[in-house]
Amino acid sequence: MIGAQTFExxxxxxxxxSHAAIRAGRRPEDIKLIAVTKTVGIQQIKEAIDSGLKIFGxxxxxxxxxxxxxxxxxxxxxGIEWHLIGHLQKNKTKTAVELFEMIHSIDSPELAEIIDxxxxxxxxxxxxxxxxxxxxxxxxxxxxxxxxxQVTKKISKMKNLxxxxxxxxxPFFENPENARPYFNExxxxxxxxxxxGFNLPDLSMGxxxxxxxxIEEGATMVRIGTAIFGERKNCPKxx
Numbered sequence: 001m002i003g004a005q006t007f008e009x010x011x012x013x014x015x016x017x018s019h020a021a022i023r024a025g026r027r028p029e030d031i032k033l034i035a036v037t038k039t040v041g042i043q044q045i046k047e048a049i050d051s052g053l054k055i056f057g058x059x060x061x062x063x064x065x066x067x068x069x070x071x072x073x074x075x076x077x078x079g080i081e082w083h084l085i086g087h088l089q090k091n092k093t094k095t096a097v098e099l100f101e102m103i104h105s106i107d108s109p110e111l112a113e114i115i116d117x118x119x120x121x122x123x124x125x126x127x128x129x130x131x132x133x134x135x136x137x138x139x140x141x142x143x144x145x146x147x148x149x150q151v152t153k154k155i156s157k158m159k160n161l162x163x164x165x166x167x168x169x170x171p172f173f174e175n176p177e178n179a180r181p182y183f184n185e186x187x188x189x190x191x192x193x194x195x196x197g198f199n200l201p202d203l204s205m206g207x208x209x210x211x212x213x214x215i216e217e218g219a220t221m222v223r224i225g226t227a228i229f230g231e232r233k234n235c236p237k238x239x
Contacts, residue, residue, distance in 0.1 A: 003047040009228045010051045017222065020215040031215055034083055034204075036225030038063065042072050044229055049076050057104075057223050059086030061095050068099050085167075085204075085223055087141050094118045102127040104167045104204050107141045112155045119160035126160060129167040129204050132189065134182045137171055148189060152198055165202030165220070166190050176210035183210075183217035190218075 018028035034057040035048050045056065045067065058064035061084065067073055068082050081101040088096055088105050096103060097118040106112050106128045119126040130152060133142025143151050156163055166189065170182035183205050190200050204221040206214025211222040 003044065005230075006044060006047040006228065007051045009230075010048065010053065013224060013227055016212060017215065020212040024216045024218075026215070030220060032221045034085070034221055034223045035228050036085065036207075036223050037067065037229070038086075038225060040225070040229050042067060042070055045073060046076065048228065049073075049080065054079055055081045055083060057083045057085040057225075058100075059084075061088070061092040061099065064099055065095060090114055097122060097124060097126055102129065102164065104129040105131045105141065106155070107131045107133075107143055109151055109154045112158060112161060116158040116160045124160065125162050127162050127164050128155075129165050129202060130155070130163060131167045131169075132186060134168050134185055135171050140169060142168065145185070145189060149193060149196060152193060152200075156198065163198070163200065165200040165204065166193075167204035169207075170205075170210070172209065174209075176213045179210040180213050180217060183214045183219065187218040 013033065017031050017033060021028040021031055032055055033053065034055045035053050036057045037045055038059045064082060064084070082099055084096055084100045084103045084105060086105060088103060088111065090111060093114045097115060103115065103126065115126055115128070131142040132148060133140055133144055152163065155161060166186055168182060168186045170179045173179050186203060186205055190203060193200055202220045203218050204223065206219045206222040208224050208227040211219070211224060214222060
């Protein structure tokens with residue numbers, strides 16, 4: 001039995017994604033919904049899968065490992081993708097490569113090199129996004145925009161990595177319109193990178209409070225937790 005509240009929340013979110021895409025002259029099917037499952041239990045994840053969701057985002061490797069390898073979810077694993085959306089410590093890269101279809105949080109060439117080595121050992125081409133830091137917040141990770149193109153060039157030469165696009169986390173604002181300049185800037189950086197010969201189709205940006213604005217500015221992936229699973233303990237307000 002699908003949890004009625006989870007099902008209804010997902011229905012509402014899909015409708016909002018569609019309306020935001022249409023307002024921007026985009027196709028709703030071009031935006032991927034990533035359900036953020038940080039601190040979410042396996043039963044709720046199963047309900048989300050039963051509701052048709054296919055992509056799940058985790059912030060911490062250790063927590064994700066327990067879920068991805070659980071017998072209950074492995075039985076349901078047909079077509080399911082797990083993405084790492086949180087900061088990745090270098091000592092967790094081996095496990096991250098084993099668990100995740102895509103890693104959104106590559107914030108340095110040094111981290112990319114370690115992932116590249118583990119991907120080579122496992123015979124895998126690891127899909128990644130480059131996290132760009134566009135705010136002055138000291139608690140946010142990411143590549144500085146002035147270094148982005150140099151870093152992109154360096155990482156693009158690593159044989160076992162495939163750069164699929166960019167990710168950013170703007171400051172949290174009560175008014176989502178205040179996040180728009182950050183989303184616009186990430187899209188502009190991507191567009192400039194593509195004129196330099198890089199193919200970066202994905203923009204991972206937008207969370208529960210601001211995903212509609214992110215879609216209007218070009219997001220292809222939105223990371224939504226609270227609006228699907230409700231408020232959770234020890235979870236960032238913006239997730």
